[in-house]
Amino acid sequence: MKRVLVATGGGDCPGLNAVIRGIVKRAAQEQDWEVIGSIQSFDGILREPTEIRVLDERAVAGIHVQGGTLIGTTNKGGPFAWPVKNSDGTWSAVDRSDEMIRKLQYLGVDAVISIGGDGSQEISQRLYEKGLNVIGVPKTIDNDLSATDFTFGFQTAVQIATDAVDKLVTTAASHNRVLILEVMGRNAGWIALHAAVAGGADVCLIPEIPYNLDKVLERLNGRFSKGKGFAIVVIAEGAKPVGGDITSEKSDEVGYANLRMGGVASKLMKDLKMAGFEADMRETVLGHLQRGGIPNAYDRVLATQFGVKAFEMVLEENFGTMVAYRHPDIISVPLIEAINRPNFVEPTCSLVVTAKGVGISFGD
Numbered sequence: 001m002k003r004v005l006v007a008t009g010g011g012d013c014p015g016l017n018a019v020i021r022g023i024v025k026r027a028a029q030e031q032d033w034e035v036i037g038s039i040q041s042f043d044g045i046l047r048e049p050t051e052i053r054v055l056d057e058r059a060v061a062g063i064h065v066q067g068g069t070l071i072g073t074t075n076k077g078g079p080f081a082w083p084v085k086n087s088d089g090t091w092s093a094v095d096r097s098d099e100m101i102r103k104l105q106y107l108g109v110d111a112v113i114s115i116g117g118d119g120s121q122e123i124s125q126r127l128y129e130k131g132l133n134v135i136g137v138p139k140t141i142d143n144d145l146s147a148t149d150f151t152f153g154f155q156t157a158v159q160i161a162t163d164a165v166d167k168l169v170t171t172a173a174s175h176n177r178v179l180i181l182e183v184m185g186r187n188a189g190w191i192a193l194h195a196a197v198a199g200g201a202d203v204c205l206i207p208e209i210p211y212n213l214d215k216v217l218e219r220l221n222g223r224f225s226k227g228k229g230f231a232i233v234v235i236a237e238g239a240k241p242v243g244g245d246i247t248s249e250k251s252d253e254v255g256y257a258n259l260r261m262g263g264v265a266s267k268l269m270k271d272l273k274m275a276g277f278e279a280d281m282r283e284t285v286l287g288h289l290q291r292g293g294i295p296n297a298y299d300r301v302l303a304t305q306f307g308v309k310a311f312e313m314v315l316e317e318n319f320g321t322m323v324a325y326r327h328p329d330i331i332s333v334p335l336i337e338a339i340n341r342p343n344f345v346e347p348t349c350s351l352v353v354t355a356k357g358v359g360i361s362f363g364d
């Protein structure tokens with residue numbers, strides 16, 4: 001019997017379960033393969049007692065429509081930076097990757113499918129360099145991996161953000177307000193850009209195009225002076241003013257290496273008020289609603305394609321690679337290529353041109 005271990009890493013996102021189901025159902029077509037899942041990323045392997053779960057067809061039946069991940073995930077710690085408490089109460093990060101690889105050998109694991117975003121695939125690449133048979137699957141609502149046309153989870157997040165814009169429009173119009181919607185994406189403006197175009201926002205502020213407050217004011221004043229009397233601003237959590245910094249803070253959660261983002265909508269509102277803007281304003285921070293709930297059809301399809309392809313790459317022993325979507329094909333790319341180039345919005349790309357073409361201001 002051969003064994004493939006599946007782990008989901010980083011923030012959860014709609015479609016993870018559809019990937020897992022795709023892997024399991026494809027593996028079931030082979031005679032001699034068993035799929036097991038590590039609970040909460042690779043933590044399940046590193047914990048004592050080991051936390052793994054057999055993933056057979058019964059376990060994954062119908063899960064492609066469910067959000068979250070059947071096997072849990074984490075965006076803290078990991079095999080290269082396992083948090084250990086010191087006697088003085090402080091924490092240190094310990095490299096347990098060699099121990100983890102030994103444990104996987106002991107468990108009879110022939111290959112690992114690591115489903116995750118940029119942070120998780122960096123771990124995959126480092127494990128591959130240490131000799132582990134790893135295949136990556138790109139997940140994230142942020143769509144910030146460039147080796148693939150899209151990551152799964154992104155389209156669902158865009159739909160949720162667009163639904164929010166649609167709802168904000170009716171209340172903004174009723175009250176003659178400016179409503180500011182803050183969406184996720186870390187340093188990528190993809191969710192904001194797509195939701196702004198789909199929802200017909202007036203202003204879209206993204207990390208890749210630092211904004212000038214005066215230009216934003218100009219656009220908003222224009223909306224009110226034309227008698228329209230309301231406006232919608234979509235702002236990515238990583239947006240920043242020209243010459244300014246992102247709105248973020250260091251996390252006090254043990255092992256959490258990323259910056260905690262959030263608060264940029266509130267900052268923009270205050271800055272607009274300080275600059276003399278008089279209309280009423282309210283902010284909505286969409287937050288984790290963007291990662292919750294059921295994946296839309298697009299993400300279920302993409303995730304299923306990724307899952308089936310990932311297992312086929314295991315059969316081909318095509319390790320050190322990541323599944324990717326290059327329309328119309330599902331291909332494999334070197335993991336190193338996937339983590340070396342993030343996917344950010346190019347300020348001159350066609351969707352920004354389209355957005356400007358329908359009058360959306362980027363504050364530039």
Ligand SMILES: Nc1ncnc2c1ncn2[C@@H]1O[C@H](COP(=O)(O)OP(=O)(O)O)[C@@H](O)[C@H]1O
Binds near residue numbers: 042075114120123140
């Ligand atoms: N397979 C894994 N096992 C354990 N921890 C993981 C794993 N994958 C990711 N992590 C943790 O999550 C962090 C990456 O988080 P984040 O950047 O939010 O995720 P991603 O970009 O992969 O969605 C890593 O630095 C590590 O702490």
Ligand SMILES: O=P(O)(O)OC[C@H]1O[C@](O)(COP(=O)(O)O)[C@@H](O)[C@@H]1O
Binds near residue numbers: 011141184185237
């Ligand atoms: O759930 P957390 O830890 O608050 O993280 C929030 C971050 O995770 C995301 O939702 C997804 O990012 P990853 O795909 O890199 O995990 C970001 O858009 C957001 O900034």
Ligand SMILES: [Mg+2]
Binds near residue numbers: 118142
């Ligand atoms: Mg990421």
